[in-house]
Structures are given as structure tokens and as C-alpha cells.
Amino acid sequence: MKLTQTTVNDLLAQVGLADGYMYLPADLDTQALTDLLTSRYGAPRTLVLDGFADPTVDDSTGAALLVPFDDRAVKIRAWAYGNQWVGTGTARDDEGVERPVLVVAQRQVPEPLAFAPDEVEDVDWMERLIRITGWTQPAQRPDAHWAEVESRLGTALPTDYKRMVETFGEGAFDAYLSLNQEPWTDLREDGLLIWASTEHEDLYCWRADGDDPDRWPVVVRSFDGQDLSFDCQAVQFVCRILIDPHHPFTMARYFDTHWFMNYQESD
Incomplete structure (x- = not known):
């Protein structure tokens, strides 16, 4: 055959x-x-x-x-x-x-906590992302050398992003949203660092303003060069596009159950 x-x-x-x-x-x-x-x-x-x-x-x-x-x-x-x-x-x-x-x-995964548009406080967005994707594997990159990456980039990076990379490693959410293992600097002249990208050529970035990276907003640079800003962190943004059907970049219309496609084999 x-x-x-x-x-x-x-x-x-x-x-x-x-x-x-x-x-x-x-x-x-x-x-x-x-x-x-x-x-x-x-x-x-x-x-x-x-x-x-x-x-x-x-x-x-x-x-x-x-x-x-x-x-x-x-x-x-x-x-x-x-x-x-x-x-x-x-x-x-x-x-x-x-x-x-x-x-x-x-395949069954635990039902994610209901999405509430105004909820911001007291939410561990990484724990929610793990629940949404049904992730059960051990941390894929627990020993990531962030000090070296941050020294090379000349800036600290958001804590939630580093935790997301350490947990999931190399791969893509719903086989669509690819997680960069360190930020791309292609748009640095525009004040943007790229932390993920999609099959539709959208770039998910931070606007790297200010000394506190945990307060950097997410900016989506679309394939046609337009920018749309979101006042949230990277992990919260991923959670929202996975489960909020009203988000402008929602993936909820494609899958009821979400997962992370791991690019590195884990036996």
C-alpha cells in the first residue's frame, strides 16, 4: 500500500x-x-x-x-x-x-472555566491555558536560559510568556498559533517584539514600552500591515482567542476542544 x-x-x-x-x-x-x-x-x-x-x-x-x-x-x-x-x-x-x-x-478535556469579558483580577491565566488545552505533559523547557536571551535582546521579557514557553515548549496551539521560543525582532524598529505567529501570517507581538515587561500590551500585526492593540498579557490573550467566540481573532469557531501540538517527541 x-x-x-x-x-x-x-x-x-x-x-x-x-x-x-x-x-x-x-x-x-x-x-x-x-x-x-x-x-x-x-x-x-x-x-x-x-x-x-x-x-x-x-x-x-x-x-x-x-x-x-x-x-x-x-x-x-x-x-x-x-x-x-x-x-x-x-x-x-x-x-x-x-x-x-x-x-x-x-477526547475529553476538563471544561474550561466560563469566559467572562471583565474578569482580570485573581486569574492564573497559565493554569487556565493548561486546563483549556488539556495539557498533561511535564514542563518541556524548565531550564530555558532566559538570562542569555534577555541579555541578547537587551530587555527583560514578560513573566507569563516565559512560563508559557517553559511549560509547552516548541509547538502550536490548535496546530495554528505557533509559539516562538524566543521573541523575533523583525519589527523592533516599530517598537514590537514578536512572540507568536499564525498560519494566516498574523504576528502576535508586544509593544515594548516601559521598563516593566509584564505591563506590555499585546499588539497583533496582521498580514496586511495593520496593528490592533489589546490591553492584556500574552497568556491571557491566548486563552481569550481560544474560548471567546466574540474575540476579533477567535479560534473558538473552529474547535470546541483545544490542544497544543508539540513539535518535540515526548515518550
């Missing part, structure tokens, strides 16, 4: 949108399938390796993908995508033969 993204679409359509699985042809290249899914959904998490399930796997990390196979899974990799888990690898069939498999399952 020749694998392409079109083939993968066909296979997923055969499995169904939720809670389905299928054994694939024995000659299928499972690594090629994993690579195609990785190019689409980001780095996978390994749920089962050499027949041994990761003991930390639970409902929040894709355990539903293992249900159809009981203890017959040999190797299963998992991806989060909206309200779905997608998995592939190998499992033994009813006759004990190891075969490639493709499996999908419903």
Missing part, C-alpha cells in the same frame, strides 16, 4: 470520527504512517512500546485508544487533535498475529 496524506484521509474515514479501529495490511509501512500523522498532528506520545503500556497513561493522555486491544497492543503512538485521539502502531489480532492498526477515540 502506497501511503500519502490522501491515503491517510481515506483510512481515517473508514475508521470513523470516534471510537473505531481497523487492522491494516500486513505490508503497510507503519513508520511511514507514523511520519505522515506526525507531519499532520505534531509529535506523538508513545502509549505502548514492546507490549508494555506506559503506566502513566490515563484518559487525559489517550488511554481510550488502547481499549479495543485489551493487552494485545505491541506499539501504539497517539496524537491529540481537537476532540479526537488518533493512534497507530501494531497490535495482535484474535489469532495472535501482530498487525498494523489505526485507531481513533473521543
